[in-house]
Amino acid sequence: MEFLKILGISNTNFGSSSGEKWNQTKSEGELKIHSPVDGKFIASVYQGSEKDYEKLMKTAEGAFLFWRMVPAPKRGEIVRQIGNKLREYKEPLGSLVSYEMGKSLQEGLGEVQEMIDICDFAVGQSRQLYGFTMQSERPMHRMYDQYHPLGIVCTISAFNFPVAVYAWNAMLAAVCGDVNIWKPSSKVPLSAIATQNIIAKVLKENNLPEGIFNLIIGKGSTVGERILNDKRVAMVSVTGSTMVGKHAAEVVSARFGKTILELGGNNAIIITPEADLKIAIPAVVFGAVGTAGQRCTSTRRLIIHESIYNKVKDSLLKAYKSLKIGNPLDQKNHMGPLIDKNAVNDFLTALKRVKSEGGKIIFGGDVISGKGYESGCYVSPAIVEAQNHYEIVQEETFAPIL
Template identity: 65%
Template sequence: MKQAIDEMPMTKAIADVLQQLGIKELNPAYSTGLNWGGENNKTTRDIHSPADGNLIASVNMATADDYEQVVKTAQEAFKVWRTVPAPKRGEIVRQISNKLREHKEALGKLVSYEMGKILQEGLGEVQEMIDICDFAVGLSRQLHGYTMHSERPQHRMYEQYHPLGIVGVISAFNFPVAVWSWNAMLAAVCGDVTIWKPSEKTPLTAIACQHIIRDVLAENDLPEGIFSVIIGDAEIGSLMAHDTRVPLVSATGSTRMGKKVGEAVGARLGKSLLELGGNNAIIITEHADIEMALRAVVFGAVGTCGQRCTSTRRLIVHENVYDQVRDRLLKIYPNLPIGHPLSDTTLVGPLIDKDAVKAFLNALEEVQGEGGKLLIGGEVLEGEQYATGTYVTPAIVEAENHYHMVQEETFAPILYLIRYSGDVENAIDIQNGVKQGLSSSIFSTNLLETEAFLTHWGSDCGIANVNIGTSGAEIGGAFGGEKDTGGGRESGSDAWRIYMRRQTNTINYSRELPLAQGIKFDIG
């Protein structure tokens, strides 16, 4: 392994990043925050960068025995962590935030190199982690309940929230660290401990996060098991979903995966937080600022090479401005810089792997078979710079909303261009006419149109934006969607409540025992 690493044509910058973040040639299968395990496991996985195909490092894959060890350690940690006052838990998260600030550039580069998103997006993802830490620190002093009046004299009623226990986090490759932090930092201030199963496609960033926070745990003399990570395949995720010792499982990924997790957790009457597929649309009305809308459309459609759950997949344009929008996009797309994600000039990086490329090509073939018209893009780039076979040209397809492929989410840079006529209600019907309900957007300077979009008969998505795109949520608002998107909410607002158990308390400070509803029960 040492020889293979030394021979890699990896840039010194990446080698320095790996060293700074503690990434070795072969990395252990799990961490309980302070200690590592599974170093001698038989199964390993090589992690190659989609940017240049180079071997970054390898990881040991966890076993069922490893999972059991991690859960037992987390159980013991919870007994201690739940007794720490919430503001003190917030102080630990504040220190983690500072550590992330110190390592922002290095971690952002690793996110970019391992996943393929451009460096600006990699840095932005780490900033998102910092932001959610800051949010959680403030939240640690606001875990409030409610008081209410009792119908019984000299009685007091109130509600309070208690830590839930172990929170299982299953994250996806496209946001390899941010989604974990959304869950882990809120769970931490709530008094929970977390076990993180990252995507097996991007485990190195997860390992790096464990190294970053280790010093904070050690410096504060905290037990291991508060923040754990376990590197494994779908078997580990299945163990977590079926485990009654894990009261909440938060899973991000495809709708197909989410249904399996939800079914397993639901069968044991556990709690699941599902962030699943999106089929997001931007509506451009005839009253839109076209140039502003186009900037949002292009970022939403090609950012992260179309591999965001909030990527813009459908563009619903009024017939009076349809030609103008189409023609401008056809001038913009050929000039999009496609290349290595760490290059400052790149706007479109690679797809995660060749399976994603295959899905991209199959979707284009099928939608054209249904009657769609490919206007631009849809090619796999060749040449030394693109030798990985994971670089594609973003595609625009004229289509109709009822096409099968338009109804599905393809995790790739395909933008379906759909024409509408008449009132904005017609566009909203098209937008809502899919199974998914994550993010949505309208561009219009007409108040009547934008307000209609935001009504309860307007967008049916969990996120509805006006004059900004579908992609790029802030951590202050709860993130999530409806329908096949899963219905979960993560990050800001009052999303913290799902990480806690709710309890109603009634206190009798009289010497009588009146019953509710005036019930008389005299035992003499």
């Protein structure tokens, strides 16, 4: 595919970089990435090692000593250039996000736009790192406070937003004078490599040192745990399940590190008798099936007033029947695949639990097969009638189940 070539994605790729340079490790195993869209092989990635991580950390420590002394507005200028470079590569990067992860092309392009938007926001913030000045009780003295960068910060991102979450963290960290290490999900490493290649162009154009924007693709049990336990990492931003976040919080807080945790969500919408269903129904459907239900903000539960229950139910069933499920690069389709077959199994298991507790599946819940669905990752989104006390209702299911 042409967008792979444009983004610098080769048939085989290395998994750790300090900016322009890539470590050449091959000993930690190779991730073979297949698209959930059609099941076809995209490319492979050699995972980074603990030795690579240590090398990146040493480089990042040196880069921080330089970067923290660059005036904040000039750091903002670099971020502005990154935003402009992302504008140049918006279409190919958005296409890769869609093809590698399975979300719709519009959502893939929207993710890159979010990266661009946060760059613009961060540029403004680079001139707004204000501090207070205060009168002192001592003659001829004045007190003031001043923000200082934390140092090395790490972004651990999830598969459902392969690039946007990284940018939200890294671009704000950059204008604050921090250097960033990014550990993306091993399910979508190619989007991360493409992003690193784009940023590297800006680093080269400005003759900046290695170590400001770092990337490592590696095992959570090794590299991930090293990050959580490493006292040199001042802050860890984790996007993932509540279980992952709980573990990260325990480990990082034990060393008095800082965390930003963006975790799961068992989100509900309440529909009252006064609700405008012309607005509410499309919102519910998009919230439930967008990104195939694989968002922390996905709609999981719908609580409906009894006086309009049947009317809402009929409207939802009609809307769900009109959904087109298929290749997310085809903009006529509304929903693409789940990320992989493990996610499909989780979807089916959750529906079995619903039925075992007495719930009723009133729409969907099947794995779709046939032409165009060869990856085995496509499902028909499910609508379930359930009681609030069911155990399955109490937790997030990362799939299109309403």
